[in-house]
Amino acid sequence: MNKKPYYKANNWNTVEEQVDRSAWARLNDIVYEPRRVPIYKDQKEFLHLPKNEQTVILHSFGSLTLSSTLQMKVALSEIKKDAENSEEVAVYNALQYLESINNKAYSYVLAEFSDSKKQEDAYEWANQNPYLQKKMKLLNTVYQSGTTIQKKAAHVFLSTGLYHSSFFGPLYLFGQHKLPRTAELIKYALRITTLNGIYTGIKFRRDFFKLPKKEQKKVHDWVYDLCDKLYDNELRHIKLLYKHTDLEDKVEHYIHYTLNKALMNLGQEPKYPENVETLDPILTTGLMESAMIEDFFFYTNAHPILKMREIIKALLQILLMDNFKKELSS
16 A cells, blocks of 8 residues: 555645636536527528528538537647646546537538538538638648647637637628527637637646747747738638628638737737727627626627727636736736
8 A cells, every 4th residue: 555556536626727727617607508599590581691691601600610620629639638737638628528519519500501402512612622621731730740839829729710700700690680599509609619719828828938038939930920821821711701792801800800819818919900999890799798708709789899908807807817817917
């Protein structure tokens, strides 16, 4: 009995990192079952939309399914391997499960809005989209061969930034009081993608601020280079996804905004001039503060988007972390 144990029980009563406690406390609040959202009640309204808008919605959910599959199968598995403690592993296990729910949710919407032929067309459009494939390749290369900190950065860029080129279409319709149940499902999905981005961003900053200044500069330059590559490719994806609409410029402004949020999650300076005032008013009509988790990516027709100072306050309230406050102000 005096030998050093090879296996060791994990003691949750001695969790040292408050961010792990806070994230774990939030996880059960954001579990949802997609089929409990009655998307079928939006079907009639969906079928009365112009054909180009129907196509955008179907292709958007096809795109989300593809991106979410990479996050579910690869990104979170790879990031989890580099966890510093058992509690961090547990949080990423839960986030991976939640991403699986999102993955199912996107397919659920496609099933409710289209017959089997149109569903297959939407998946095939996503699978054959050269810009989606390039995005998956760029990110997967980082997940498979990047450093611990690089994997986290790639995950934050997709979770907080790039998903939103596909979220824009449904949310823009919701800003016009259309497809409310679909928007409700997106609200649930965004709680998960937002927590993924926030939690992983904090872990990125933990690693980043441990580095010597010279190494921080290298990581900073790498992050901005990856952002440029992803953004240039995303513009091409946006043009293809929204090519039969007049929304391309509006989506581009929105992606500037969300990529700025991703960079802020990573503790880096924003690259783009966009802020809440530059977003399309129809989109901002649909942005709200959630009653369950307060952050800037929750939506309703009844509330305006949170202002920047409220966004920062909300993030602080979510995480309940003194050291997060210090990092955010540094």
